[in-house]
Amino acid sequence: MAKTSGVVEVSNLHRTEVFMSHRNARLTVFGRRLLVERIRSGRPVAHVAAEMGVSRPTAHKWMRRWRAEGEMGLEDRSSRPHTTPHRTRPDIEDRVCTLRQTRKLGPARIGPILALPASTVHRILTRHGLHRLAWLDRPTAQPIRRYERSRPGEMVHVDIKKLGNIPDGGGHKVLDRRQATDNKQATTSARKSGKPPIGYSYIHSAVDDHSRLAYSEILTDERQHTAISFWRRAQAFFASHGITVERVLTDNGSCYKSKLFTQALTAAGIAHKRIRPYRPQTNGKVERFNRTLLDEWAYLRPYASNDERTAALDTFLHNYNHHRSHTALGGKPPISRVNNAPGQYTRRFISWTVKITR
Known part of the structure; x- marks a missing residue:
């Protein structure tokens, strides 16, 4: 037994x-x-x-x-040795890090300069957190400090993306250059006198730092009154999801530097923060969202008109907030971090999927 x-x-x-x-x-x-x-x-x-x-x-x-x-x-204990007598000398490691940060060189190029194997250089860079250039700030070559607010609404990132309008019938991404130019002229001529040619649209976006919940609108300009009106609607959107905004982070654009914009936030009990000049990385969450906008909405497929692209924005936003997996959230959509009412997932995602696959 x-x-x-x-x-x-x-x-x-x-x-x-x-x-x-x-x-x-x-x-x-x-x-x-x-x-x-x-x-x-x-x-x-x-x-x-x-x-x-x-x-x-x-x-x-x-x-x-x-x-x-x-x-x-x-209990388990580390297998790391107490001493490493053959480890590269600290002064050589410093030279490896200096070459990486000042000249952005990789192991294959640093190795011959210092008479080191590329594998050794790679281990040194990994040890100091310099083995991926994407983790370094380009101007200063310092490791990027990543952060995330602890609760929804603690900080909302706001930014504007300028995007060229599409003439009726399609632009150069759909047709050849000559036909696209004719469409542009025809669309411009059809407008009332005194209005500018095709011009640009301005996508105003607000992204919650913790949940990545996003709200966007396509507007005609980026002036202070337009930015203020957009923010009031964005604040109502976040409030409808139970999010109370505490801070708003923007860049140093003229509309955000105006006193009226700051006063509008202050009147609502919101603190206005601006990034340091020439440091867009600080507002990186909305900057990354702008890139997603371009890849998965603006340039996802050829649009026959500006109105067709504008109409597709709402579907994209719903898919982004409710269904699209986000790598920073462990593969879950932004709505998973928001205390929202039941029934938040609708059948609109099905129609969006069918529209893409056809």
Whole structure:
């Protein structure tokens, strides 16, 4: 019976090994305690080691640790050596980091300069967090400090994206240049006198820092009164999702530097923050959202007119907020971080999918 019981315990141990954090360990913390208990009961070390699938030196090692440290001696510990005598000298590591930050060179080019293998250079850059240029600020080459607010509404990023209008019948992305020019002239001529040619649209966007919930509108300009009106509608949108906005972060555009815009925020109990000049990374969440707008809405497919593209914005926003997986949110949509009422997911996503695949 004892032998049968031992087999059951070993099989239980094998099932727990799936969840071990140390991939080279034959025993979990539970298995080490079991090994110690069996040896303390008077059984031979060699027999217990064979049952547990480890060698006798390993069994003696865990017994020594248990006698010296108690239960703490059976916990996992780092495999990193106490000393590394062959590690690259600190002054050489500093030179590697300097070349990376000042000249943006990779391991294959830094290696010959310092007479080091490219693999060694890569390990040095990884150790100092410099192995990916995307993680570095381009002007200063310093590692980018990423942050995320702890609750919805604590900060909302606001920005404007300028986008060229599409003439009726399509532009150069649909037709050849000559036909696109004719469409542009025809659309301009059809307008009332005194109005500018095709011109531009201005996409005003607001993105919540914590949830990434986004709100956008296509407007005709980027003046202060337009920006103020947009924000009031954006604030109502966030309020409808139970989000109370505390701060608004913008760049240093003329509409955001106006006193009227700041006063409109202050009157609503919202603090207005502006980024440091020439540091758009600070407002990076809405800047990244602008890129998503271009890739997944503005340039997703050829539009036959500006009105057709404008009409597709609402569908994109619904898909973005309610269904599109977001890598920064663990593959979940922004609405998953918002305390919203039931029924937030509608059938509009199905029609959006069908429209793309056709």
